[in-house]
Amino acid sequence: MKRLSYIDWMRGLACLLMFQTHCYDSWLRPELHQTRLYRWSQIGGTLPAPLFIFLAGVSVALTTERLREKGMARNAIARQTILRGAEIFGLGILFRIQEYILGYKWVPWTDLLRVDVLNMLGLSIILMGTLCWFAGSGDVNGARKKSFVGGLATAVVIALATPPVWTSSSLHALPWPIESYINGVHTFHQPQVWLFPIFPWCGFAFVGLAVGFSLFSEFARRREASFFAGLGAAGLLTCVLALLFDALPMRLYSVYDFWHSNPNFFAIRCGVMLVILSLVYAWCRWGWAQRGFSPVIQLGTTSLLVYWVHIEFVYGRLSFLPKHGSSILMATMGLIVIFLAMLGLSIWRTRYKKKTVKALPAENRSAVAPVA
Numbered sequence: 262m263k264r265l266s267y268i269d270w271m272r273g274l275a276c277l278l279m280f281q282t283h284c285y286d287s288w289l290r291p292e293l294h295q296t297r298l299y300r301w302s303q304i305g306g307t308l309p310a311p312l313f314i315f316l317a318g319v320s321v322a323l324t325t326e327r328l329r330e331k332g333m334a335r336n337a338i339a340r341q342t343i344l345r346g347a348e349i350f351g352l353g354i355l356f357r358i359q360e361y362i363l364g365y366k367w368v369p370w371t372d373l374l375r376v377d378v379l380n381m382l383g384l385s386i387i388l389m390g391t392l393c394w395f396a397g398s399g400d401v402n403g404a405r406k407k408s409f410v411g412g413l414a415t416a417v418v419i420a421l422a423t424p425p426v427w428t429s430s431s432l433h434a435l436p437w438p439i440e441s442y443i444n445g446v447h448t449f450h451q452p453q454v455w456l457f458p459i460f461p462w463c464g465f466a467f468v469g470l471a472v473g474f475s476l477f478s479e480f481a482r483r484r485e486a487s488f489f490a491g492l493g494a495a496g497l498l499t500c501v502l503a504l505l506f507d508a509l510p511m512r513l514y515s516v517y518d519f520w521h522s523n524p525n526f527f528a529i530r531c532g533v534m535l536v537i538l539s540l541v542y543a544w545c546r547w548g549w550a551q552r553g554f555s556p557v558i559q560l561g562t563t564s565l566l567v568y569w570v571h572i573e574f575v576y577g578r579l580s581f582l583p584k585h586g587s588s589i590l591m592a593t594m595g596l597i598v599i600f601l602a603m604l605g606l607s608i609w610r611t612r613y614k615k616k617t618v619k620a621l622p623a624e625n626r627s628a629v630a631p632v633a
Contacts, residue, residue, distance in 0.1 A: 265323070266558055267545040268316060271538060273561030275312035279568065280603070282306030283575045284596040288587040298589060308533070310378050313564070314462055315469035315534050317382050318412070321389045322473025325397075329404060335397030342390030349565075350383025356569060363578050371448050374438040379568075381457040384442070385466035392470075405474050412470035416531075419464035420524040424514040426460045427452045427522045454521050461527050468531050472538070489542040496535025503528035556604050563610045567603040574599065 285302040293299060321342060328338045357373050364372075392415065396407035426432070432440050433450065441447050445456035452458070472492070475481060481488040507525040519526050544550045550558065560567055573579045582595045 266551055266555075267538070267542045268319060268323075269558045269561035270545055270550055270555065271312065271541045271561065272316050272564045273555075273557035273559070274537070274541070275309040275316075276560040276564050276567055276603070277557065277600070278305045278312075279309040280571060280599055281596055282309070283571070284599055285592055287575045287580065287584050288582045288592040288595055289585070289589065290587065291585055293589060296589070307530070308537075310457065310462070311465045311530050311534060312537070313378065313568075314382060314385060314465040315472075315531075317386060318389060318466040318469025318471075319473035319476075320469075321386055321393070321466075322408070322412075322470050323476070325393050325408070326401075326405060326474060326477050329397065329401050335394055335404075338397065339390050339394035342393065343387050346383045346386030346388075346390060348383070349386060350380060352565075352569075353377055353379030353383055360572075360577070363573065374441070375447060376441050376445060376456045376458055378457050378462075379565075380442075381459070381462050382466075384459070385463045388463065389466060389470050392467075405477055409471050409474040412467040412474065416464040416467035416471065419460055419467065420527040423461040423464075423522045423524065423527070424516060424518070427518070428514075428516045452522070461522065464527060465531070465534075468534075472535070486546070489539045492535050493539030496532040496539065499532030499535070500529050503532065559607050559611070560604060563607040566610055567607055570606060571599055571603050574602070 281302055282305060285299055286306070289299060325338055325342065328341070329335075356379055357375060357377065361368050361370070361373050389412070392411050393408055396411050397404045399407075426444050432443060432446075435443075437446060437448055437450075441456065441458065443459055445452045445454075445458035447453050447456060476488075478488075503525040507519065507523070514523075517523065541550075574581060576584075581598070582591060587595065
């Protein structure tokens with residue numbers, strides 16, 4: 262499958278935002294956490310996780326639709342998608358085991374069951390594969406429409422259900438590792454904002470799923486540029502409407518937590534992602550994104566790998582700068598080093614993958630998945 266450059270560029274952008282957020286958070290001295298640089302860094306850090314999960318939904322839609330157009334049975338498509346989700350979920354568990362081993366004696370064993378972004382990515386893909394199976398009956402056009410509506414409806418339900426799920430005491434009857442996947446309580450008996458439970462994080466994946474299927478609509482295929490301009494306008498409108506609804510004097514929920522569980526904030530983040538997608542599309546089509554080598558696209562093609570590796574060199578024992586002991590200049594230099602190192606790792610991975618594909622028999626090359 263030919264990769265779409267704007268998807269990889271957007272994923273690479275998420276990597277860049279992730280690098281700067283993690284580096285400044287881990288390395289800056291505590292008193293520097295009050296600076297404007299740090300505050301803006303953390304604002305940028307609210308985007309990478311939603312972007313990664315949103316783009317996972319877009320990718321599932323693109324893959325599913327193309328396999329449907331090739332005539333593959335919906336059972337086979339669902340099996341392929343669910344197995345991919347299970348693979349990423351398993352990698353999330355493996356990542357937690359690695360972090361526990363490397364942090365032995367100062368990392369609690371409960372971190373082995375922490376709900377991190379990889380766990381939610383894998384679980385979201387499994388759930389999306391299941392939804393696409395239910396919507397996959399009938400002809401291709403009908404299945405596409407049902408998948409689009411199903412993805413959008415599921416995202417709305419997740420967003421609206423998040424506040425009561427976060428405040429309900431009835432879920433406490435569940436074992437905390439299971440409840441944590443629903444509302445992110447971990448071991449603290451109340452949702453933790455640094456975790457990635459189904460509510461609300463899985464909702465971003467289903468928004469991406471709906472957007473991905475809309476890319477195959479007749480209008481999007483005939484007037485692609487106008488379609489993406491419309492996506493950007495829809496994103497702006499969503500943000501404005503969400504702010505207006507939030508300003509209303511009446512409240513639907515007993516607990517108001519705008520920055521973490523509020524559906525209006527969820528809608529704003531979705532709107533921002535639609536605007537970013539529209540701008541990235543324009544940059545990749547008419548800008549300089551594809552004129553020569555693009556480091557952002559390169560990072561985007563191996564986002565899972567660079568996410569995995571950079572964490573240990575920023576937060577783990579292999580951190581090459583003292584944690585919470587660096588100046589702004591030193592942390593910025595460290596950020597540059599991390600960027601260059603991860604770019605080099607990404608290039609190596611891509612070249613190694615190409616060599617592996619070339620070494621395969623010709624009849625097996627088409628079965629090899631793109632680098633991710």
